[in-house]
Amino acid sequence: MHYRDKTVAVMANSHLFDVLIIGSGAAGLSLSLRLRRDLRIAIISKRSLAESSTYYAQGGISAVLDESDSIESHVEDTLGAGAGLCDPEMVRLVVEKGPENIRWLLDQGVEFTRYTGKSGDTDYHLTREGGHSHRRVVHAADATGKVVESTLESDVRALDNVTLFENHIAVDLITARLLGHREARCFGAYVLDIDTSHVDTFRARNLVLATGGASKVYLYTSNPDVATGDGIAMAWRAGCRVGNMEFMQFHPTCLYHPQAKSFLITEALRGEGARLLRPDGSRFMPAFDPRAELAPRDVVARAIDHEMKRLGAECMYLDISHKPADFVRGHFPTIYARCLDYGIDITKTAIPVVPAAHYTCGGIMTDRHARTDVDGLYAIGEAAYTGLHGANRMASNSLLECLVFAHLAALDIEQRSDNQNEPLPQVPPWDESRVTDSDEEVVVAHNWDELRRFMWDYVGIVRSNKRLARAKRRVSMLRSEILEYYSNFRVGNDLLELRNLVDVADLIVTSAQRRRESRGLHYILDFPEMDPSQQQPTVLIPDTYSPRL
Numbered sequence: 045m046h047y048r049d050k051t052v053a054v055m056a057n058s059h060l061f062d063v064l065i066i067g068s069g070a071a072g073l074s075l076s077l078r079l080r081r082d083l084r085i086a087i088i089s090k091r092s093l094a095e096s097s098t099y100y101a102q103g104g105i106s107a108v109l110d111e112s113d114s115i116e117s118h119v120e121d122t123l124g125a126g127a128g129l130c131d132p133e134m135v136r137l138v139v140e141k142g143p144e145n146i147r148w149l150l151d152q153g154v155e156f157t158r159y160t161g162k163s164g165d166t167d168y169h170l171t172r173e174g175g176h177s178h179r180r181v182v183h184a185a186d187a188t189g190k191v192v193e194s195t196l197e198s199d200v201r202a203l204d205n206v207t208l209f210e211n212h213i214a215v216d217l218i219t220a221r222l223l224g225h226r227e228a229r230c231f232g233a234y235v236l237d238i239d240t241s242h243v244d245t246f247r248a249r250n251l252v253l254a255t256g257g258a259s260k261v262y263l264y265t266s267n268p269d270v271a272t273g274d275g276i277a278m279a280w281r282a283g284c285r286v287g288n289m290e291f292m293q294f295h296p297t298c299l300y301h302p303q304a305k306s307f308l309i310t311e312a313l314r315g316e317g318a319r320l321l322r323p324d325g326s327r328f329m330p331a332f333d334p335r336a337e338l339a340p341r342d343v344v345a346r347a348i349d350h351e352m353k354r355l356g357a358e359c360m361y362l363d364i365s366h367k368p369a370d371f372v373r374g375h376f377p378t379i380y381a382r383c384l385d386y387g388i389d390i391t392k393t394a395i396p397v398v399p400a401a402h403y404t405c406g407g408i409m410t411d412r413h414a415r416t417d418v419d420g421l422y423a424i425g426e427a428a429y430t431g432l433h434g435a436n437r438m439a440s441n442s443l444l445e446c447l448v449f450a451h452l453a454a455l456d457i458e459q460r461s462d463n464q465n466e467p468l469p470q471v472p473p474w475d476e477s478r479v480t481d482s483d484e485e486v487v488v489a490h491n492w493d494e495l496r497r498f499m500w501d502y503v504g505i506v507r508s509n510k511r512l513a514r515a516k517r518r519v520s521m522l523r524s525e526i527l528e529y530y531s532n533f534r535v536g537n538d539l540l541e542l543r544n545l546v547d548v549a550d551l552i553v554t555s556a557q558r559r560r561e562s563r564g565l566h567y568i569l570d571f572p573e574m575d576p577s578q579q580q581p582t583v584l585i586p587d588t589y590s591p592r593l
């Protein structure tokens with residue numbers, strides 16, 4: 045098959061590229077398409093290329109595309125959602141670059157939903173989502189991510205300068221420090237070929253982490269299995285600072301059904317008039333916020349959590365059945381079909397919903413060129429902390445962030461590539477001489493479950509000092525068990541992900557303990573108010589950090 049020709053599954057264990065991109069969501073794929081064709085690029089992806097959060101995005105991508113809208117308004121809404129913690133310069137940078145990035149996607153062949161106006165002209169249909177004061181979300185019905193990811197994937201597969209490594213998981217970064225030098229410099233990564241169980245060496249002058257978020261650290265999540273925070277954990281171990289990890293966003297409305305594995309009900313439904321109801325059919329959002337169902341996600345998620353706990357209810361309900369059935373089916377075909385699979389006809393009845401971990405607002409600290417603290421190492425997309433989202437991400441700003449920083453990283457990498465000629469150092473191959481095959485896989489499976497459950501119970505939507513301290517103790521215990529396991533046994537996908545999840549859990553708990561106030565997505569019972577003296581990001585600095593010269 046044509047696709048397979050470009051996918052490499054070789055036994056060779058040493059590779060050299062100009063640019064190594066880890067991750068094949070919107071961030072990784074768009075970066076590879078943005079880079080010059082004379083650069084030799086590798087894309088590493090844990091599963092198939094498409095398996096990513098990007099693929100499951102429903103709502104759309106925000107940008108100022110309507111005459112009645114303005115850059116100022118998009119900036120203002122983003123700053124408002126971020127609860128005082130956005131970096132205003134970064135917000136402006138991203139928002140200003142919004143329209144050109146949407147045009148770029150159109151040039152790549154992405155087909156967004158259009159509508160025909162009264163005059164007979166057609167234009168892109170824009171939806172309005174929570175926190176946005178205008179209609180500014182361009183979308184492909186309710187399957188935007190699938191359309192974007194599939195289009196970019198077929199474009200990338202057609203490129204001769206890009207080699208794809210599917211079913212490959214990056215284990216750790218190869219840094220100067222690992223080779224016994226002091227400077228903060230990245231030369232590549234060790235990568236496990238999941239099919240052959242070999243760890244290969246990839247050297248590259250430029251390495252880009254486009255590994256997505258870490259929502260799998262929670263028991264309930266809207267994210268696919270790949271979202272285990274690998275990039276954040278690898279960068280942390282390699283000496284990068286991470287920021288704002290306490291701000292995990294919980295999507296208020298995931299389908300509540302025993303057979304539905306994390307199926308999200310987009311907030312565009314609320315944008316089009318859906319109402320949140322208690323089990324007795326009464327509406328509750330107006331009592332929590334004047335914006336009612338259009339309040340930002342954290343407000344809606346907490347209100348649902350509050351009502352569920354108060355009433356001892358298993359779920360709340362989202363109802364759009366008062367809208368014409370044709371309208372509902374036309375605007376939300378995926379949700380309509382998926383709910384119908386579970387016997388719920390959303391044109392006639394309300395949808396049972398619960399909140400679930402959805403988006404990692406914090407991540408690897410990067411500058412306006414997507415550079416990290418380590419020379420030659422970039423981070424883009426959900427893995428990065430750019431300052432755009434602050435204490436709370438506004439809906440549909442994340443795909444935009446992926447596109448904008450992929451482009452900015454591409455420009456910076458190209459400039460570096462023009463100025464660099466010195467050869468890359470030789471690096472030692474992965475050492476497997478002292479390890480054996482594990483005879484107790486149950487340890488990994490058990491620790492996975494334990495970690496995700498206590499993160500849900502103790503570090504979820506509503507936190508407390510006591511719960512965080514409890515979580516911290518458990519993280520430390522699990523971490524030492526997992527590290528012992530990691531040192532003695534041959535690495536496999538589950539162990540690598542678990543090792544990363546426990547590092548990320550530690551970063552989340554530590555950050556949450558540092559913030560002694562409630563702000564944005566971080567709500568803690570011991571400090572229920574916002575404290576103006578704490579209006580700064582939480583920055584964690586690893587022992588391995590050495591500032592760039």
Ligand SMILES: Cc1cc2nc3c(=O)[nH]c(=O)nc-3n(C[C@H](O)[C@H](O)[C@H](O)COP(=O)(O)OP(=O)(O)OC[C@H]3O[C@@H](n4cnc5c(N)ncnc54)[C@H](O)[C@@H]3O)c2cc1C
Binds near residue numbers: 088
């Ligand atoms: C259900 C859902 C709906 C959403 N809806 C919207 C929306 O409407 N609008 C919006 O703006 N945002 C939305 N988001 C958020 C948005 O989709 C993500 O923030 C964005 O897609 C992240 O893109 P990314 O490229 O950074 O990461 P991802 O798309 O998650 O891709 C990460 C990639 O990295 C790979 N990877 C990870 N670790 C490793 C490793 N160790 N080795 C090799 N490969 C690795 C993965 O396999 C994957 O290919 C939604 C998210 C979800 C889950």
